[in-house]
């Protein structure tokens with residue numbers, strides 16, 4: 001299992017017994033294991049750049065579905081949901097909010113391992129470049145590179161993350177609180193004007209203040225047109 005050695009799998013699950021069983025199987029397959037017992041812990045572990053998430057639907061501090069939406073807003077990491085729900089509607093909903101797959105509890109660890117392997121294989125060659133305004137703005141997620149009309153723009157990691165989150169959600173208005181949670185972390189409780197300062201820098205560096213619109217009293221909206229592939 002040479003290929004899987006490099007892969008980190010994050011288990012977000014409060015039931016220790018289940019988390020331990022999954023962990024044993026993952027370790028046996030050669031994966032590195034990260035664990036979070038709550039949604040907040042899971043988000044914290046996201047900073048260690050896992051390659052895949054196994055997410056339980058029922059967590060003590062938040063709904064697994066909400067957490068999935070939060071993670072999905074700025075990451076394309078494969079997510080496999082663990083769910084005890086049996087109604088088809090719930091499963092469909094899980095897939096709609098961005099989970100890549102789901103496994104019903106009680107589950108066979110072997111089946112889960114097979115699904116982990118498939119998801120990691122599919123994710124392996126995903127290069128993500130967002131292109132806007134007929135190529136006028138390019139955002140390369142893997143290389144943290146931004147180009148405006150062919151010229152590279154140097155952003156700090158936080159600025160890049162913020163621009164990427166706004167671009168990824170180009171059809172939505174993001175509130176300052178949403179941006180703070182996603183960009184600075186769920187537990188960040190500092191003064192939310194930090195976001196404004198980052199935004200000012202991004203606008204300045206892009207040389208295109210119109211790319212990000214302020215929606216007064218609500219938040220921010222990305223103001224570029226996504227190119228068709």
Ligand code: CA
Nearest residue numbers: 014056058059
């Ligand atoms: Ca649970």
